Amino acid sequence: GASLAGINAAETLRRLGYDGRLVIIGDEPHAPYDRPPLSKEILQGKWTGERLSIRPDEFEALEADKLIGIRAQAVDMSDRRLQLSGGDSLAFDGLIIATGSELRRIAGLPELAGLHYLRTMEDALAIRRAFDESPRVLVVGAGFIGCEVAASARAVGLEVTLVEPLASPMSPLGPEVGQTAAALQHDNGVDLRCGVSLAGLEGAGRVERARLSDDSILDTDLVVVGVGVRPATGWLDS
Ligand SMILES: Cc1cc2nc3c(=O)[nH]c(=O)nc-3n(C[C@H](O)[C@H](O)[C@H](O)COP(=O)(O)OP(=O)(O)OC[C@H]3O[C@@H](n4cnc5c(N)ncnc54)[C@H](O)[C@@H]3O)c2cc1C
Incomplete structure (x- = not known):
C-alpha cells in the first residue's frame, strides 16, 4: 500500500x-x-x-x-x-x-451514470466535474464523508439532500455531536432527512430519481454514496 x-x-x-x-x-x-x-x-x-x-x-x-x-x-x-x-x-x-480501506457499496443499485462513491483522486475529480453541470445532489450517508460532500456541494451553490438511516448525522460520535452536525447541515441549507435510507435508483441510463425507504421519491441528478469503508485485506485470503 x-x-x-x-x-x-x-x-x-x-x-x-x-x-x-x-x-x-x-x-x-x-x-x-x-x-x-x-x-x-x-x-x-x-x-x-x-x-x-x-x-x-x-x-x-x-x-x-x-x-x-x-x-x-x-x-x-x-x-x-x-x-x-x-x-x-x-x-x-x-x-x-x-x-488501508476500501469502499462499502450499496448492493443492488443499478449502474447508472451520476452514481458516485468517493475514495480516490479519480472519484473526487469525477464528482467535481459532475458538480459543474449544476446537478441536484443526493448524498447517502451522513458520516464524515457524506457530511463533507454535502457541505462542499453547498459551498459551490448546489441543491443538496442528505439521507441518513440513523437518528442523526455522525451518530457513532454520540447524540450531542449528532445534534450539532444536524444543525450545521440545516443552517447550511441542506435538506437533511434522518431515519431514511436509499431504497433504489431509477433513470434511463443515468440517475433521474431516488426511491427512499419512507416511500418518498426524490428527483435528483447526482448521487454520492458515503456509507463507510472496510479493511482492504481481502487479497490476503487468496
Ligand atoms: C474523501 C476522504 C476524506 C478524508 N478526510 C479526512 C480528514 O479530514 N481527516 C482525517 O484524519 N482523515 C480523513 N480521511 C481518511 C484518511 O484519508 C485515511 O485515514 C488515510 O488515507 C489512511 O491511510 P492508509 O495509508 O492507512 O490507507 P489508504 O489511504 O486506504 O491507502 C491504502 C493504499 O493501498 C492501496 N492498496 C490496497 N490494496 C492493495 C493491494 N492489494 N496491493 C497494492 N496496493 C493496495 C490502496 O489503493 C491505497 O492506495 C479521508 C478519507 C477520504 C477518502
Whole structure:
C-alpha cells in the first residue's frame, strides 16, 4: 500500500537506519497522495490533483523500488513470497501490510451514470466535474464523508439532500455531536432527512430519481454514496 501509512513506514525505516532493499507496492496509478482534501478543496474546485502529493520530493528521493500501479494479489507466508499483478512475484524478509480501506457499496443499485462513491483522486475529480453541470445532489450517508460532500456541494451553490438511516448525522460520535452536525447541515441549507435510507435508483441510463425507504421519491441528478469503508485485506485470503 503506497498511501499515508505505507510511505510513513518506508520513511521511518530509512530514518531509523534500515539500509537494506526496500520495495513499495501501490495499486493506484499515483505516487502517494492525501485523501482529506478530496472531499473539501478538490470538490470545491480550490485545488487540482497535483497539490495532493504527499512530500513528493522526499518520495522521489527515497531509496526504494517503487512499484506504482502494481497490486499485491496474494501472500505465501511459508516461503515469504508476494504474488503481484502482471505475474511477477517478490521474495521478502519483512512485510508491512498498509493496504488501508476500501469502499462499502450499496448492493443492488443499478449502474447508472451520476452514481458516485468517493475514495480516490479519480472519484473526487469525477464528482467535481459532475458538480459543474449544476446537478441536484443526493448524498447517502451522513458520516464524515457524506457530511463533507454535502457541505462542499453547498459551498459551490448546489441543491443538496442528505439521507441518513440513523437518528442523526455522525451518530457513532454520540447524540450531542449528532445534534450539532444536524444543525450545521440545516443552517447550511441542506435538506437533511434522518431515519431514511436509499431504497433504489431509477433513470434511463443515468440517475433521474431516488426511491427512499419512507416511500418518498426524490428527483435528483447526482448521487454520492458515503456509507463507510472496510479493511482492504481481502487479497490476503487468496
Ligand atoms: C474523501 C476522504 C476524506 C478524508 N478526510 C479526512 C480528514 O479530514 N481527516 C482525517 O484524519 N482523515 C480523513 N480521511 C481518511 C484518511 O484519508 C485515511 O485515514 C488515510 O488515507 C489512511 O491511510 P492508509 O495509508 O492507512 O490507507 P489508504 O489511504 O486506504 O491507502 C491504502 C493504499 O493501498 C492501496 N492498496 C490496497 N490494496 C492493495 C493491494 N492489494 N496491493 C497494492 N496496493 C493496495 C490502496 O489503493 C491505497 O492506495 C479521508 C478519507 C477520504 C477518502
